[in-house]
Amino acid sequence: MRFRVAASLAALVLLVILVQSGSMVLLLHEKEEEFIEKQLGDQIEHSMALFRRSPEATLPSTPAMWLYRVGQGEPGDEVPPMFRGLAVGNHEVYLGSKEYHVAVREDERARYILAYDVEDHESRLDNLMLVTVSAALALALLTLVAGYVLAGRLTGRLERLVGRVEQEAPGPLAEAGMERELLALAEALEKYRERQRLTLEQERAFAANLSHELRTPLTGIRTDAEMLAALPDMPEAAVRRGRRIMASVDHINRLASSLLLLAREAKPAQLEEIRLQPMIESVWASLLLISPKPVALHLEIPAGSTLHADPTLFELVLRNVLDNALRYSETGEVVCRLSDSRLTVRDTGPGFAEGDLERVFDRFFVGRRGVHGLGLALVRHVCTASGWRVSARNASGGGGEITLDFGQSLLRS
Structure with missing residues (x-):
């Protein structure tokens, strides 16, 4: 947030400076154009009047400005081709990247062509633009740093307020001197x-x-x-x-x-080493008493695998996960597989709808497989309190799959 505030302020300052500087440069460019046109007009009128009085007078010729006079009926071969066909009036001629301002006049004796190389003017405008952009960027950077510091002072209380809310700190959240x-x-x-x-x-x-x-x-x-x-x-x-x-x-x-x-905070009370295989078989047997089905339990769990956990909470999790698998399996086998720190329970049911996977652990969620009730919500509640992770997905061979990741709680003999 601090950086966004500072960046927004710096961007606003940069935009204002660039718009203002751009307007000034455009205005200066227009004034330069008016000055060049006036200078060309005055110079060519002066040269024509001078030639009428003294035809032998030397035509003006400088590194940036030169005058051509072509008498009536003369071919004007000394005039560069890019200026030769121009009509009477003022013109802007480009030769590559170079710009020339050209004034063309005529009287009863001759045709006058005055060319002016405006490279010096363009160079001054370019330098001015470069200085303006550099100053704008430097000021924007300074504004970014100053804005970041000032935003930090303004948002410091907000950050402390967020920290107290996250940590559930006791006492009132409002402090004296708050904005x-x-x-x-x-x-x-x-x-x-x-x-x-x-x-x-x-x-x-x-x-x-x-x-x-x-x-x-x-x-x-x-x-x-x-x-x-x-x-x-x-x-x-x-x-x-x-x-x-x-x-x-x-x-x-x-x-x-x-x-x-x-309704309460599920905290592990007494941690013990629980043997996985006997616990799973015992819970499965008790579930079959309530819902007898021709569904077998297939265990792929290394002998002697143990879990360091609260027995009551773990049995609660195991019972709900196995009950969920039994509920959606009519025949076949419910497979319990232990791999690394993950216990996977797979049923033979229709599986989860892809759009339901994010919500199957919500209380009383109604999905394609019916009402999920409290079982899986309770599983997530206990897993969160115990530092475990639980997830659901569709098995590659069909059916739904619930995975419990015990992390460092899983032990092997």
Whole structure:
């Protein structure tokens, strides 16, 4: 911003100087032309009058001006061809890059041609233009430096304000001595920050209350289902339904916990070394209890691979990623592959629409594959808090692919 302000000011100064100088040079050029025309006219009239009085008088001839007189009926071979055919009047003749002003007159005795080389005049104009442009550039450069320094002083408070907003520094953003416009911005940011804080507190309170209110009836439902499934002589179909009810209740509890986690700042609590293979197999088995499908899990993970992370957060991420893959796979295999620090989970579903890839991690985003809900939004939330990266793309062989990059958190035995 400082450089743009300084550059804009320097460009404006340069433009003004060039326009003003250009106008002055054009005016000076017109005045020079008028002076040359008057000088030519006076000189040729003087030479004609002198010749009438004294025909033997010498014609004017200097390095810049010379006069030709051609008597009536004479061929005028001494006149250069470029001047010979000119009509009576004043002319500008160019020979290459050289410019000549020529005055042609006639009387009853002879024809007079006065040529004037205006190179000195053009040279003075060129030098003036060069000096003007050089001075304009020097002044523009000086303005650029001075403008940069002055803009730095003017934007210093703005930069400090931006730093305090980015670092979420406590205390009021408005400072004594701020310029009126900057003070208005600081006060607006303070109001926005307060509204955001109140909104977050309300959202967190609502999520906490909702999670608490749901747990009591869900606990009763799960207890009843567990007792029914444990009754003797209970049909196998009823036992399976009881287990499915318990798994569904557990899923709702996890969803409530996810809502609560999204409303709060997900910070890793206790870091442990987690063995990847057993964790993935355990989570997959629990997902099949809720949604039994003829879909197999294929692991391409080196034995003994471990991750240094919070077990609760990692299980949450893993569960949502595998649940997403299972949801869109009807047959075949869900492939989990570990390469370097990246864990890739590929399903056999229809894949993502190319326009949806940037938004699949948004809450309740509706795309070609339906409503994505909170699962992938929660995955991104936890990954950001844990220092991981998550991305989505379409696999080359078909299906969607979610990649978790653990960076330095991944360990190998």
